[in-house]
Amino acid sequence: MASGGIARARLAEERKSWRKNHPHGFVAKPDTLPDGSVNLMVWRCVIPGKQGTDWEGGYFPLTLEFNDDYPTVPPVCKFPSGFFHVNVYDSGLVCLSILSSGWKPSITVKQVLVGIQELLDDANPNSAAQQRCYELYKKNMPEYKNRVREQAKRYPSRV
Known part of the structure; x- marks a missing residue:
């Protein structure tokens, strides 16, 4: 197939x-x-x-960018810049193992999105992408949770 043809067919x-x-x-x-x-x-x-997490009520926008080598390489997954989460860089780039060393071509868009939803409430402090989030997460969990709830309010449902 032509360059990107396999990626487009899969998508x-x-x-x-x-x-x-x-x-x-x-x-x-x-x-x-x-x-x-x-x-x-x-x-x-x-x-x-x-539901049942500090993230409840938020509907968080995410962009998936695929390149012509998909599904051999994972998509780039980005929240809006400044997104508050231990495993999200200030640029919005998501840091998650299934999007890097743990990537397999059999992983689907659905699995990526569900995996990112899981990451929201189950952060991995051993792979911190934002120092300020990491410090709150480790030293002041009540304030971290408060910031998460405030962020959820900034992304209400559009329905």
Whole structure:
């Protein structure tokens, strides 16, 4: 297949599968180009905060950027810059093992999004991406949780 053909074919299948069956509250759809065509290489997503956690009530925007080597290489996953989380860089880039050393081509968009939702409430302080979050997480958990709840309020449902 031509450069990127395998990636686009896989993403077209993932889109079809997602439309048939996806977790409640999640959104994942390819970007639309100015001419109205679909750009399978960039997806606009929303990850809901899990019920019963400090993230509950938030609907967090995330962008997935795929390159022509997908699914051999993982997508780049980014929240808005300044997103408050131990495992998210100030740029918004998500630091998660399944997006780096733990990547397997069999991992689907759905698995990536559910994995990121799990990461929200189950941070990995051993792989901290933001020093200020890490320090609060380790030294002042009540304040960390308060910041998470405040952030969730800034990303309400658009429905």
